[in-house]
Amino acid sequence: MTRADGQEPDPGTWLLDKIEAREQAVAGQIERTRAEIDTLTARLRDLDEAAEHLRITRKTLLSLADEPETDTTPPAPVIPDHPAYRQILNIFGDLGRPLRARDLCQTLDLPIVPKNTEKIRAKLKRLVGQGILVETEPGLFAQPRP
CATH class of the missing domain: 1.10.10 (Arc Repressor Mutant, subunit A)
Incomplete structure (x- = not known):
């Protein structure tokens, strides 16, 4: 490869430039991956919370089903004997x-x-x-x- 001034590039500089470009690309991928991880962590936290609410609801319903029935109807009024x-x-x-x-x-x-x-x-x-x-x-x- 020749430079714009017509001279051959220094092989060490050219290689370092390639490494730097690759480093920047990897750094960009790291940032995007971290952002995805943050999004997925928040989503996982929401799903864990929803699952916990469902477990609590199931436990509550099962405990209510196990309770004995209570008669909520008031007793019939008693008519005086007269x-x-x-x-x-x-x-x-x-x-x-x-x-x-x-x-x-x-x-x-x-x-x-x-x-x-x-x-x-x-x-x-x-x-x-x-x-x-x-x-x-x-x-x-x-x-x-x-």
Whole structure:
């Protein structure tokens, strides 16, 4: 090989230039490989974390499956023994609408006097307290919707 000035290149310089070029190429490959390693390390860390979450989820589900079933349904309300309560509930079932104490007195053919309406109201309040009826607004009673 001849140089631009027409002289033959020094074999030692030419060889050193080739080595330097090769060194720079290898250094570039090293940097790209390190960048790939960093990317792959981050990806591996994310995959390890995802796998750990799946192991925790499996362990949680298996432990929940091993727990005994608990009954979450509330106990059925107990209707008082007095026949008046059964009559009141039958009227609510037949009419299917909210009623006031006065309405029940009329349906039961009781005279509309304060004594009767207060007794009926007290029974209605007791049924509300036991969860058998609901008071949708003050003085208005209804059967709860399922």
